[in-house]
Amino acid sequence: MRKIWSIPGGIHPEENKSQSLQLPLGEVALPSELIFPLSQHIGAPAKPIVTVGERVLAGQKIADAKGMISAAVHASTSGTVTAIEDRTLPHPSGLSGPCIVLAADGKDEFAAFEACEDYLSLDKAVLVQKIREAGIAGMGGAGFPTAVKLSPRANQPIDTLIINGTECEPYITADDILMQTQAEDIIKGTLLLAHILSQPGRIVIGIEDNKPLAIAAITQAAEGTPVEVVSFPTKYPSGGEKQLIQILTGKEVPSGALPSSIGIVLQNVGTTVAAYEAVRFGKPLIERITTVVGEALATQRNIRVRLGTPIHHVLAEHGFAEKKAMRLIVGGPMMGYALEQDDVPVVKTTNCILAPTKKEMPPPRPTQACIRCGMCAEACPASLLPQQMYWYAAAEEYDRLEAQNIMDCIECGACSYVCPSNIPLVQYYRAAKGTMRQMAIDKEKSDRSRKRFEFRQERIAKAEAEKEAKRLARKKAAELAKQKQEADKAAGVQPSGHTAKADIVATAMASAKAKQATPEEQKAKLERAVTSAEGRLEKLQQRHSDADGDMKERLAAQIKQAELKLQEAKDKLAHFTPVPTAITTVAADAPAATADPNDPVAVAIARAQAKMTMAPDEKLQANIVSLTGRLAKAEEKLAAAKAENSDKVDALQTGVDKLKEKIASAEQELAELTPSAPTATPAPEQDAAAAAIERAKAKAAAQANLSPEDKLRDQLTSINGRLEKARIKLEQAQAENTDTVAALQLGLDKMLAKQDKLRDELRALNPNAPELTDQPATAAEVAPQPAPTVDAATAAIEKAKAKADALASMSPEDKLRDQIASLETRLDKAKQRLAKAEAEDDPNLDAFKAGVEKTEAKLQQTKQQLVTSNS
Amino acid sequence: MYEYLLTHPFLAALIALVALALVFGAVLGYAAVQFKVEGDPIVDQLDELLPQTQCGQCSYPGCRPYAEAIANGDAINKCPPGGQATINAIADLLDVEAPTLDEEHGEEAEVKTVAYIREDECIGCTKCIQACPMDAILGAAKQMHTVIADECTGCDLCVEPCPVDCIDMLPVASGLSDWKWNKPPAVVENFQLIASDKQPEKDGAAA
Known part of the structure; x- marks a missing residue:
């Protein structure tokens, strides 16, 4: 047998374990209504996946795990979902919370479970997933989702697996009876967990020496397996996670850390069996063994009870005498909590329902002043200083409580038990811890608020600065423009x-x-x-x-x-x-x-x-x-x-x-x-304005002097300019994919039509007239000017006008020659542009090419005309 | 030289002291530059203690300005959202007597509240968004707005600007997540030197 260690402090309260062990493991009849709280575990509440009125089978999942740290909930018998509503929870607060309410139909039909013979050959992740799907959470009392415990971080190799069969609290014998009746399953479950954890070097089942039958059964079942069965002297609270680790390995879990940080995973025997059944038979967690004990009951025993069974139903089955009962406790007398109502259900963590009489558990004696005897410090299994913590908790000095490591208190109640002044020490610590937790949350929130506020201030300041900078820039630009204008004027x-x-x-x-x-x-x-x-x-x-x-x-x-x-x-x-x-x-x-x-x-x-x-x-x-x-x-x-x-x-x-x-x-x-x-x-x-007037006047004068043909030509030129502009606008619109594209296209088409009409008229008026005015359009096609503003257009008009005037004074021959010259320069320009476009791989390359060809053709045509007119 | 100093102890002492003064001066001067503390650490500490609701009830535009004001000698009892707890903490930090909350700036709220916008009535004016110091209101012009309850500090600043009065300050729902055990009643209330003398009568009858 291995060496065992001891924990500091601890107490030896009256065990009271025999009452519930007189009768064999029993069963209770199915209740008519079952209640399934969505939060029976530590972590996020489960999410319902059934609707009111839906019929469900026993073992059917009715709520899904939400998030990593969460556990699914399953119906424990067949029936109809009658409500998803807030019901009183089995919780010390007596608060209500969301529950799925099921009306049992009494048929107790089971859903088909997916059994697996050769589960050890499965992938570990699959096994963990099966355990997660079965909704298994720690059944010792805390209810931490088992699947999470079984997937330790990669940087934390597990070298020890401990199965907790300690059950140190008085009255409770649920694990004891489980070990006696299902020792084989426990060993199989232990081996399964060891397999999932990659076979840790040491696999131990720890059992207090006040359960000889359980030790015998487990030792027998463990024969020939690597599972070590260790028994150690009875002492409260050896069954605490950290305490048991210390007893079996001599290691202490660091303050604020989890056992996995020192390579240890600890599971309750009940959890182990549930995990085995989930993997081997596909059976989800729908029932558990609960001790029903107390002098106020006619029958005291352990029962296998479906989860969701209301406690009043269980009590009724055991002859509960309400008058005799002092109060109703869920859990043990040390760490359990009093129930105010008995309509709450049995949940995954309910290991005991205790109904003591007044004689059995008298009301607490009046509290007296602390006499600084120091017995609490001697009893504390976590080596804290309960007396100091009591002073600070009473004075609400949370900084000092922090310094006293109050967060390491496991709330076992040993200090309150030994206190000669009957001070409810644990209640002080619980209150202080709650407040400190709340303060930590508030602090976090206020830090976040500060950050958000500072960020907002910064953002506003930045926006303001940007505005100011823009304003200054505008002012500067305006000043510059003014200066320039003045200089120009001068x-x-x-x-x-x-x-x-x-x-x-x-x-x-x-x-x-x-x-x-x-x-x-x-x-x-x-x-x-x-x-x-x-x-x-x-x-x-x-x-x-x-x-x-x-x-x-x-x-x-x-x-x-x-x-x-x-x-x-x-x-x-x-x-x-x-x-x-x-x-x-x-x-x-x-x-x-x-x-x-x-x-x-x-x-x-x-x-x-x-x-x-x-x-x-x-x-x-x-x-x-x-x-x-x-x-x-x-x-x-x-x-x-x-x-x-x-x-x-x-x-x-x-x-x-x-x-x-x-x-x-x-x-x-x-x-x-x-x-x-x-x-x-x-x-x-x-x-x-004056200049514009002058220009316009000149134009008006010129217009008056123009022949009808020239006028037409003039119009054509102007329409060409407009056409060019319209095209650019269209292109822009297309590039930006605005919804005006269609309208612009329509305008362009109209203008083209007008241009054609004008050209026709011109031709009718003067059949010999060369199609001079077609040129700007082609030019526009070939290379649309990137920003031909109004000025560019007006400039073009002026230019065209000047040309028209010049042409009017020329002989036809000269006109043609002039045209040829202009066409040639244009051709040169177009070719240059084409070359450039080719070099840059412009998408308008084809258009450029077509333009050049057209210009060439026209040049040829004009030359021909010149020849004919000469002859 | 050495001989000379030996014969003139006063001069020797003077030289030694001047040398020491120069050395320490240099060390201190170096430290003053090298280990200069940026900002005002006391303001930071005060700011840490304030509740960061940025509600402005202290008449300063936010918690940090109030922290600065306290550092410059303003009264420490002007923060209703922080309440007596904050006043005590600040008094501890500054080592002064803790005064009670100045009622002029408002009363300590019994329960925490968060803003809630009745979304049917919201006209999307964005006035509350501009008022929120926490950027905790979401929405756009002519779109319904809503409060991010987790970020809301319950400062009330959005209630005033709402033109249709569709913002309510609702108490934060308390549930299982923030439930905590009550502190047991103070011992003094029950205090008797000999407890058995004052046992409840019922028990005496039973015995």
Whole structure:
């Protein structure tokens, strides 16, 4: 026999084990209702996989393990699931928790179990999975999922397997009877576990020496196997995991660590049998052996009971005399907990149901002061200082409790048992441990909160800084632009500044134009405004007549406001007509602009023309008109103010005077300007608008001089420019895969059609005319300019126009020659581009090639024409 | 030289002391640079003790600013979420008398709460998201918002900005996971010098 060690402390309470061993292992009848808590183990609660109303068989899984540390739950008899609800749990808290409730049908039909003869040849992972599927959790009392214990980490080789048959707590004999009746199964289960753990060097079954029958049975069964049976002197609490390891190996499990960290795995005998049955017969954990004991019962014995059986059913079967009972305890007298209700079920960890009488277990005597006798320290199996811990726990000094290693307390109750002052020491420790655990959780949460908060602050600061940086950059850019503009102005360089400005003006005009509705719509809008204002006024007046006191005054003010608004709207309507006529005259002046109001090129022209027509004199006129309008309004207001004798009269009077002055000055200016108006092209403001006006004017003049053919050609050129732009837009849209692709494509097609039409017209007008205007389109096809903005387009127009003018003055022959020259340069350019595209493997290569070929063909054609015209 | 010093002990002592002063000065100067402590360790320690709800009930914008204020001499009893426990801990750290909670800043809550958004009523204005110091509210403009209960510290800051009042502060559900044993009643209550004198009468009758 091996050497055995001893543990410090420990006590020898009355054993009381004989009462339940007088009768053989019994059975209880099936109850009508069974309750299966989803959390019968340490770890995450199981997840129900049945629905209410479903019929289940005995052994059928009704809840699945959720997560790594969890265990499945199985029905222990056949029946119907009647509810999945919160029921009182077998827990010291007396709290409720989710349970599956099963109404037994009494047939007790079993699901088919998958037996396995040759289980030792199976893969270890498969065996562990079988144990996991069977829902086995430690049956000694803690309920730690067995499968987890059997899969130690790779860096923790297991050299010792200990099977715990100690059962040190008084009264409990469930493991004793199991060892007596199922010794063979225990040995087989032990060998199975050893196999799963890769045959550790030492396999021990530890049994206290107060169970001679069990020792004899196990020793006999273990003969010829590597399983060692060790018995050792009875002492409470030898059956604790850490204590038993110390007794059998002399090693101490480090504080806060698991036994596997020193290469040891410990399992209860009940768990061992359950694991064996699960692997060998495929039987899940649906029943266990429980000691039913206590003087308040007529029959005291061990029973094999289905899990989920309500405790009141078990008690009823054993002649429970409620009057005699002092209380009801689940577990042993040392570590068990009192039940407040007896409708809780037997679960995987229920090893004893104790119903003592008052005589058997008198109520605790009144607590007295600690006399510092030190007996608790002598009894403590974990070598702690219970007395110190008691002081600190009472004073809630958790730092000091930590320093006293309170977390190593196994809550065995030995200190409370020996305390002459009857201090419920363990209860203090349990409370303190609970609080400390909660504090640790709170601390973790507050640390997380701090991190989140700091991160948020950082993020906000960053966003703020980015915004600030952007703002500064914009400011700087604006300043730079201003400086540059000033420098340009000083140097007299107009064009560079003007294009940018012209751009802005153009877009602004375009958007304004887009916003501007047709005159009819505008008028309708104004009319609507008038009607609504009238309606409002009427309503207000109505309310005014109904209201009284404060409300009346307020309403009166509102009515006044509404009246003013109505007046304004009416004025607007009256002054409305001139505006649209101005627009229409502009439109009539610019046939090119009528083509497409949405096209920026056309808009730019229209804008320039509008400015031109508005040029100094008209501008002044418009100014005068608007000023007169304002004057009229101001005078009206003045009159109203005078009528009401308001104190605003003076202010209004000065306003009216000022307006009159302004009108006078504007009229004077107009008078000065009118004579010089026709030649007043260099407007006083040397800005982009003026330049644009000039350009547009030049264009208008040129247009007037153009022959119909030239006009057409001009239009064709412009449409080519637009076409080019539209293509680029389409390409962009395609690249970005926007939903405007279809619309753009449609626009492009339309434009192409227009181009064709124009070309046809041109041809009809002048059959000899070479198809000059086709070129830009091809060029666009060959190499779309990456950013032909409005300026580029207008530039193209100007260029084309200049060319048209030049052509008009040329002889046909010269024209042709000129064309040939231009075509040749274009061809050269196209070829260069093609070469470049080839080098870069451009996807538009084919298009480039086609373009070059086309240009070549055209060149040939033009040369031919030249020859014919010469001859 | 040596002879000279022997004959002039005062000068010798002076030289020795100056030499020592220089050596220690150098060592201290080096240590001051090499082992310089970044930040304010007392503020960090105080910040550790505060509950990190960032609720602002102390009138500082968050727990750390309050920790800084305490380090600069502000009162330590302005934190209702931390309650008396936090005040005691801070008093321990600073070695001062622990005052009671300043009621001006609010009362210690009996139960912890978390924000809960009645999602049917949420209009998706994102105001609570902007108010949450913990980034514990999820949602987007015109989309329903919801609170990540695990991250919510129950600071109440989201309740005020909600334009439709659809945020409730619900007590945290307590269950098995956070159940703990009660501390037994204090011994003094029951204290008798001779316990047997005060046995309950029933027992006496039974005996």
